[in-house]
Amino acid sequence: MLELEARAEPSRLMSWASPLLAVALMLAGGLAVFAALGKDPVEGFRVFFLNPVKDLYALSELLLKATPLMLCAIGLAIGFRANVWNIGAEGQFMLGAVAATGVALYFGDSESALVLPAMVLAGAAGGAAWAAIPALLRTRFNANEILVSLMLVYVAQLFVSWLVFGPWKDPDGFNFPQTRMFAEAATLPMVIEGTRLHFGFAIALAALVAGYAFMNRSHAGFRMRVAGEAVDAARYAGFSATRMIWVGLLLGGAAAGLAGMGEVAGPMGQLTDKVASGYGFAAIIVAFVGRLNAFGILLASLLMALLYIGGEQAQQYLNLPNSISMVFQGMLLFFLLGADVFIHYRLRLRRRGA
Amino acid sequence: MDASLFTSMLFATVVAGTPLIIVALGLLVNEKAGVLNLGAEGMMAMGAVAAFAVTHESGNPWLGVAAGVGAGMAMAAIFGVLALTLMANQVASGLALAIFGVGLAAFVGKPYEAVALQAVPPIRIPFIADLPLIGEALYNQQALVYFSWALFWGLLWFLYRSRAGLVLRAVGESPASAHAIGYPVIRIRYLAVLFGGAMAGVGGAFLSVFYTPMWAEGMVAGRGWIALALVVFATWRPLRVMVGAYLFGGVMITQLFIQGSGLQIDFPSQLLSSLPYWATIVVLVAISRNRNTIRLNSPVSLGKPYRPDA
Numbered sequence: 001m002l003e004l005e006a007r008a009e010p011s012r013l014m015s016w017a018s019p020l021l022a023v024a025l026m027l028a029g030g031l032a033v034f035a036a037l038g039k040d041p042v043e044g045f046r047v048f049f050l051n052p053v054k055d056l057y058a059l060s061e062l063l064l065k066a067t068p069l070m071l072c073a074i075g076l077a078i079g080f081r082a083n084v085w086n087i088g089a090e091g092q093f094m095l096g097a098v099a100a101t102g103v104a105l106y107f108g109d110s111e112s113a114l115v116l117p118a119m120v121l122a123g124a125a126g127g128a129a130w131a132a133i134p135a136l137l138r139t140r141f142n143a144n145e146i147l148v149s150l151m152l153v154y155v156a157q158l159f160v161s162w163l164v165f166g167p168w169k170d171p172d173g174f175n176f177p178q179t180r181m182f183a184e185a186a187t188l189p190m191v192i193e194g195t196r197l198h199f200g201f202a203i204a205l206a207a208l209v210a211g212y213a214f215m216n217r218s219h220a221g222f223r224m225r226v227a228g229e230a231v232d233a234a235r236y237a238g239f240s241a242t243r244m245i246w247v248g249l250l251l252g253g254a255a256a257g258l259a260g261m262g263e264v265a266g267p268m269g270q271l272t273d274k275v276a277s278g279y280g281f282a283a284i285i286v287a288f289v290g291r292l293n294a295f296g297i298l299l300a301s302l303l304m305a306l307l308y309i310g311g312e313q314a315q316q317y318l319n320l321p322n323s324i325s326m327v328f329q330g331m332l333l334f335f336l337l338g339a340d341v342f343i344h345y346r347l348r349l350r351r352r353g354a
Numbered sequence: 355m356d357a358s359l360f361t362s363m364l365f366a367t368v369v370a371g372t373p374l375i376i377v378a379l380g381l382l383v384n385e386k387a388g389v390l391n392l393g394a395e396g397m398m399a400m401g402a403v404a405a406f407a408v409t410h411e412s413g414n415p416w417l418g419v420a421a422g423v424g425a426g427m428a429m430a431a432i433f434g435v436l437a438l439t440l441m442a443n444q445v446a447s448g449l450a451l452a453i454f455g456v457g458l459a460a461f462v463g464k465p466y467e468a469v470a471l472q473a474v475p476p477i478r479i480p481f482i483a484d485l486p487l488i489g490e491a492l493y494n495q496q497a498l499v500y501f502s503w504a505l506f507w508g509l510l511w512f513l514y515r516s517r518a519g520l521v522l523r524a525v526g527e528s529p530a531s532a533h534a535i536g537y538p539v540i541r542i543r544y545l546a547v548l549f550g551g552a553m554a555g556v557g558g559a560f561l562s563v564f565y566t567p568m569w570a571e572g573m574v575a576g577r578g579w580i581a582l583a584l585v586v587f588a589t590w591r592p593l594r595v596m597v598g599a600y601l602f603g604g605v606m607i608t609q610l611f612i613q614g615s616g617l618q619i620d621f622p623s624q625l626l627s628s629l630p631y632w633a634t635i636v637v638l639v640a641i642s643r644n645r646n647t648i649r650l651n652s653p654v655s656l657g658k659p660y661r662p663d664a
Contacts, residue, residue, distance in 0.1 A: 004440075004661075085445060137635070141643040146392065146445070147583045148638060151631040154576045158631075162624035281453055288446060321464040323571070326457020333450040334432065337442040345441075 004345040014343045019289055019296070022336035023303065029331050039318055047317045048310035048324075058309075060195035064267060065305035068093070068259035070297055071204045072283030074211035075255025077292040079248030081215065082224035083231075086249050088134065088149025089256040090280025091156035092127040096257020097264045098160060099126025101179060101271040104186035104264070105168065115185045119261055120203070127257015128250045130156065135249035139242045145249065153280070161273045168271065178272040188265045200262030207255055212294035220247060256280055278326070282308070285333045304329060357487060363607060364491035368499060369565060371603030373398075373557040375502040377581040378588070378595045379509055380553025385585055386513065387546035388526035388655035391433050392448025395578030396455015397551050400425040401558025403463040406569040410466060415474050419498075419559045426555020427548050429455050434547045438540055441659040452578070460571040471567035496564045498556065505553075509592050522546060526653035529660040539660055554578065580634050587637045589651035598637070605633045 027049070034044030052062050072089045079086045086092075099122040107115045133152060137143040161177065170180040188198040215221040224244050227234040235241070259279065264271050286304050290296030311325030377394060384391050391397075404425035409418030429451060436447040476494050483493035513519040522542060524532045529539045557577070562569050580602060588594035609626040642648055 087449060133635075137639050141639045142645050142648065143635070143638045143642045144583075144586060147579060147586070148635050150579050151576070151583070151634050154631045155628045158624045158628040162622045165624065166622055284449055285453065321461050323457055323460035323464070326453065327461050330450060330454025330457050333446075334436065334454065337436050337447055337450060338440050341440040341442060 003348050003350045004341070005348045007344055007346055010343050011346075014339075015291070018339035018343060019291065019300070019336060021339045022289070022332055025335040025339070026328060026332045029335070030328060033324075033327070034318075037320065039320075044314070044318060047313045048328075049306065051313045051317075052306050052309040057195060060192055060197040062302065062305050062309060063201055064195075064197050065308050066301040067198075067201045067204045067262055067266075068279040069283050069286050069304050070301035071200075071207055071259035071262070072252075072256045072280055073286035073290060073297045073301060074207050074294060075252035076283055077287045077290070077294075077297060078211060078215060078221070078224065079252045080228075080287055081292050082227045082244045082248050084245050084248030084252075085146045086131060086134065086149050086252045087146055087284060088131070088152050088280070089252060089283050090276050090278070091149070091153035092130045092253040092256035093260040093263075093276050093280045094153075094156040094160050095130035095260070096123040096127035097260030097271055097275045098156075098163065099123055099129075099257065100261035101163075101168070101182075101264050104182045105179060107183070107186065109183050111183075111185045113185070115183075116188065116265070119186060119265055120258065123257045123261025124254040125257065127260060128254040130257070131249040131253025135246050138249075139245050145245070149249075157273075157276070160271070160275060164271055164273050170270075176272075179270045181270050182265065186265060187269055188262065196267050198262070198266035200259075200266050203258060203262065207258070208294045208298055211255075211297075214251075215293070224248065256283075282329055285329050288333060289336055303332075307332070361487055361491045363611060364488065365495075366607040366610070367600060367603040368491060368495060369603070370606045371599040371601075372496070372499050372502045373560045373565065373577060374581050374584060374599035374602055375596055376498070376505060376560065377554050377557035377578065378584040378599060379502075379505055379592060380550040380557075381581055381585050382588070382590060382592060382595060383509065383513075383522070383553075384546050384550035385590060385656055386526045386653055387522050387543050388529060388653050388658065388660070389437065389543050389547055389550075390444045390448065390657040391430065391437070391451070391547060391550055392445060392582065393429065393433055393451025393455060393578075394550075394554050394581055395574055395576065396452040396459075397426045397429040397554035398558035398561070398574045398578045399456045399459035400429050401555030402562035402574060403459040403466070403558075403569055404555070405559030406463070406466055406471070406562040409471055409563050410469055415471075415563050418563050419556060422555040422559030422563075423552045424555065426551040426553070426558065428551075430547050430551020430554070433551075434544050437659070438543050438547065441661055444657050444659065456572075456574075463569050463571065466569045467571070469568070471563060473567050474564050496560075498560045498564060501556075506592055506596055513592070523653070526655055529655050533660075533662045539662060543660075554581075557581070576631065580630070583634045583638055586648070586652075587641050589641065589647060590653065591651075601637075602630060602633065606630045 031041040031045060034041045052058055076086060076089055100119040103119045103122045134145040134148040137148050138145045164177040164179060168179045170178055188200055191197045191199060191201055223239045227239055227244050263275060282304055286297055286300045290300035307325050307328045311322040314320040314324055315322040381394055401422035405418040405422035408421035409415050433447055433451050436442040437444045477497050479493040483489045521537055525539050525542050533539045584595055584598045587598045609629045613623050613626055
């Protein structure tokens, strides 16, 4: 029978190959899903996986979708490396969007060039403030940050609905749950004219570089990595666990808040109750599939964005609900977690009773 | 407060607490065996949609509950393969299950979004249902409410009075010793995980078939996560799970009654609706602030993969 046998040391090859293996398995799984749904698998594959990259405009949409994912994921990765499990990026994203919207609405029709920078700061601060709650409760009262940050997602969602159904509702909006459209000075300029790819993409790339520098080149990043990989060593070296929890959550929250700001000041141009649409949760998958490092996250966010857009395409052309995206995204993470076992173990054939 | 209002609030509190009890007790067994499955939300969502679909097609709510159990167990089995056989990180595997389950449920549930089910009539227990104040609230209830009580008593006996329960707890406290004595640690953990999945499926079925006989994306609304928090809050003890679940049910119902009472309270309904989530945070803080409470009560090997040395 087949048996897992521990490797003498972790396989470097497998730690690179396992995400690729997971992607391949997900594609194969995708074909099987389309076949099971009675759709032509080849046609399904084309619509789902190839349509999103068929021309330049499609590619710009792909980068647009990848923007919030890479921002949220790089922030989460910093915490995850130190075993700080912030899974409330979805809520921090919403609070960043709310704070940025507050600034945009406050300035109204102002044409000041300071509006956007103020919104960027507000977005990061809003997300960080929301993440500060689990950080405080974890460090001060030992409350589990997974559950607290997750509960705050629901609170944030209800808070956003209250705002857009109540005080911030657009008076001329025919009662739709949304704020008024932002003024020109409160919307992000486009990176490429004629597309919807906005300046937030550049911010996200900068965040990836900053995240890389923090994790691989700074002492604080080094301490967090040690804490994640060898708790006892970190304690022996006197690294402050409290500070790591704060850093992990605040950076994660700020990045998610920036992503939220980018959505309201970018493609949406207003705040609605559907602002987050699962980016914060999908970013957890991005962070894992990207191996918690900046370059991996760049690739993984493109892949996950592809799955989002593929879902929209499948809805349009194949008449399938677009939640099929989440099915593929979940499958991807399952396959990755499964494939990862071969980093530390190898398969060996052993005869029964031997 | 007049008597009929008291009775109806008590009735609603019991109903709201029931899915939490069932799911949290399932998770408790899971965690007593040393396995942390954060995927409860996904298992509940799949249980809810499977139960709804089968009830809708067959007209029989009990076939629906069976389907919910099956769906919950199937989801739990995926987690088991990852976390137990392949020894993947339990936190990551559980998160994956939560995301995947919610997505898959939304996907397969799409055709059922605009459909309603017939309400299932409650079961009236003769004589005691005639008790003043509490009779109507406690003994004229859905069958699954009685099931949640039976589950509680059954688990108390199983965990603390039966040999199998002792073995289960031993596996959670010290898998290496349990293995050394000759117990199949991984197999026992699989059974515990499947039980957790089955109960999450029942909890989901309760929501979509009995509580609000309809299916909507996102209808589980964090109850899976609240159930996970309840187990911590209860410091892994069944009685406290019951108390905690009814407290939560009470919080949920109170805010609903305030919203529906027509009392001229100038407080937005969305903010009132966030009360149960704040309540979860508050109780987590209250119970966790003393580090020893958690450390002394949580199963020692909780969340740690175990691989028997061949």
